[in-house]
Amino acid sequence: MQTNPQFIRVLAASAFVLAIAAAIVGLPSTKSRVTIDTHELARIVEAEEDHVDAIELAEWIKAGKSDLTIVDLRSRAGFDSTRIPGALNVSLRQLDSALRKTQTIVLYSEGGVHSAQAWFLLKALGYPKVFFLKGGMKEWESEVVYPMFDAGLSSEERTQRTELSKFFGGEVGERRSNEAKKIPAPRKKSVAPKQKPEQQPERDPFRQVC
């Protein structure tokens, strides 16, 4: 099959012109410009629809919620030492390339500052179902894995929390009425099943920031 030489010359000239223009323009994309509906975000925060608590998340995992993606924003070392089962270790800069908008995303960090910041980034980028874990990893450990029960806790809640603690490989303790609330230190090094860490891109030259 012979191609018209004239057509090939037109194609080559087009490529040349587009390439010259590319050199003049310099960069393929400008920083992303997103429109943030601050009123809507404020409404979500006020209605407390921006976060889940540790027990709610534990119930989701136990029930096998299918579209759930849990994101650990802590350092690699922290993630390797202990993590919420099934979590992915993703840094703030990698968030957008590692996730999909169709997923229900729960973000957690050590305390909660980074996860709240990540929540804002993802909401600004238009992710519809994003939550952060209230109290972060600390609350996960103290509320789900190694909970301390107050004397006044109902028996139903006691049973539910004990089951959750067992499910996640922890154990429960009793708090005496005059004992100050304190977070028990984890008694096991890791509560999560060992997983092969996912290969994550180290950096993205075209990372967009809002």
Add this chain to the structure above:
Amino acid sequence: MNAPFFKYGLFGAETNLVMALVIGIGFGFFLERAGFGSGMKLAAQFYFRDLAVFKVMFTAIVTAMLGVFWLSYFGLLDLSLVTPPPTYVIPQLVGGLIFGVGFVMGGYCPGTSCVATITGKRDGLVHIAGMIGGIVLFGELFPFFESFYTLTPLPQANLSDVLSIPYGTLVLIVTLAALAAFVGAEKIESRLRAD
């Protein structure tokens, strides 16, 4: 509407597979129409007798590069969501060498071996068997290869970063190199034909 469509959640995993099938069939069709269902034609490039493969592949690279650049510039493609696979220099050099030797010896690469098989060539089928066998073997023996596989990482390297050249300038350089290579390839082919 903004690309990449899958990342933006415009369609789900099932639709994604259907799209992959449609694009794959289209890719195979054009490979066949370019004559790449023939192992003889493909192997001829390594003897400089027929540089069609070289020209088609370089054309594809330049077309994709210019397309991605300008789609991104006009906001139709979000480049931050296009994740190129990480680079591991030594293992990928070794992999490329094995791939090249296989290509010269057999006359097919993975895509063209499928095209050859569909068009009724038995040597293409042998290649597919080898390809699947290789994949299974590699998967099963991966723990032995793993330390080598992740040697010399250069995650998500692109030429613009490595050479510290502005992105647009690099696009111009690659395009000029391609145009020069096409002219050179035509000359080599016509000289060999004259001989």
